[in-house]
Amino acid sequence: MSDSPAAASPYEVLGVSPSASDDELRRAYRRLLRHTHPDVGGDAAAFHTVQIAWERVGTPADRADYDRRRYPDSAAEPERPAYASGAGRGQATQAGPRARMYGHPGGEARQRYLELLREWAGRGTSIDDPYAPALIRSAPREIRHWLAKALAEESTAQLVSALGIGFTAWHDVVAGATQGKVDHVVLGPAGLFAVLSEDWGGPVQLRRGELVGDALDPDDRPIEDVEGAVRALAKSLRVRFTAVLIVLPDEALDAPLTVTGRGRRPTVITLPRSRLIGVLRSGLPGIDRGSFEKVFELRSRLQDGIRFSSD
Template identity: 65%
Template sequence: MQDSPAASTPYEVLGVSPTATDDELRRAYRLLLRQTHPDVGGNATKFHAVQLAWERIGSPESRAVYDRRRFDNTEPSAAPDAYAAPSSRGPATKSSLKTRMHGHPGGQARLRYLDLVREWAGRGTVIDDPYAPALIRSAPRLVRHCLAKALAEEATAQLVANLGIGFTAWHDIDTGGQTDKLDHIILGPAGLFGLLSEDWGGSVQLRRGELVGEEVPDEDRPIHHFDDAAKMIARGLKVRFTALIVVLPDGAVDEPVSLPKRGRRPMIIVIPRSRLVGVLREGLAGMERGSFEKVFELRSTLLNGIRFVNT
């Protein structure tokens, strides 16, 4: 989780500017310790994050090391290749991937990141490499989240790509309405699944039917928007999803959690990425698996009806 572009910087955790004095940093740390300590009703996760932030920038020496890395493009641990644009934007060939893949996973999120990072840098500023680790680390969280979102979608697609010839996947699907796009649709022997790939750079919980967490903006309603997007697809193509799956990085959620099926709304489950392949292959407990004929019929419907967002 700490390698995510969306993860808060130590300065953001402590609520101070990167230009804050050592005294301002120390006061912010002590205040947050008192406010977040579990013994006085604080949040244990936030308390731990405050301590980690202080370890990284609390002393002049550690702060100097962090700041040097923050603006150093040559840092080995920055793993710039993970942020770089995909080497090929075209569809995968049958010889290289077993799963039938359609669309461009992470394409829209990548383009939004590039637009936002140029807007943040300022008109007329020349950006030699928009994926330079130093640039990413210094960008606002909204900008970093767009890149983390793209990487999450690409990571999901990589897992899906090796499911086998019995699966078909569509990525960056246009809902045909005012709702957000649908990240992925996966069709296989276990059923028809809609997927949301996300990464907020921190852990999340399911509370009152919605995902919440320290790094999730208060105004965000990811489950609500995901459900709406899937509903638009289901109505437009006259199909029914077996389940909707929110895929998060390992560590963002401890164990799979779910919202039960309600009326025509399918079950919604939230899982760590390492559990995705098993769910797509085996389905869910108590779920009726589709027949080969049903899968073949659905594939034709989806191939003829799905449209992709403009990337």
């Protein structure tokens, strides 16, 4: 079970409230065991998730320890995660010149998180610190997801910034009037990449050309949505993207998942964050690296045409 803000808590996995009695917790666990056990046709991954959840809160002692860490009573936090704006980007990993960077990575996602958090807390409720771990952990998962997404975008931006002066990146880019945004546009010698940074708080897999997983809503179509946004952006800028990269935490998938491009649709690759830099530096097999002149020409066109969601 991931420590991402978007990850399901053991109580959410078991389908009970954090205030449920020990008997209610035990009944929920047993019911889920019957439904998820592989011997009765259940899903092995779901069965494993239920087991992990029970290990965390299954006994009074384990539950008390978990609640102290996740739902602390006092204002004192033993370890405060770096959730506040800008803190989630981590430390620089490379000295020297950085990639050219424009826009505000994670800005729109953070704004959405704050809006939903205030709406959930209720009108007139004062929120002294919207990034207090206890508050984040008590919020519904769909709200926590927006904070997790902001952190994911900031993490990607930090990695891209260390690529060096041969690269340029634009963040929180408006794709079109009705097509939302593209998290990152990265230009370098290996090509022009559109990047989606995500963290749904759980593993995903590819099924019929779309990403699915317990952490995603059945109606979610992340690949379809990002393809639409990238097509709209490519048309408005009159450019062709080398590929679309969907970047996830390493624990969300074991290996890259590829949806081959068709017609004007670029190839879409879902990859662990640890592999992002390799793709941006070296490109994709079978695709020629661009020339310096082409990169320079594209940079000028993108710089003139790109608009940001914060504008």
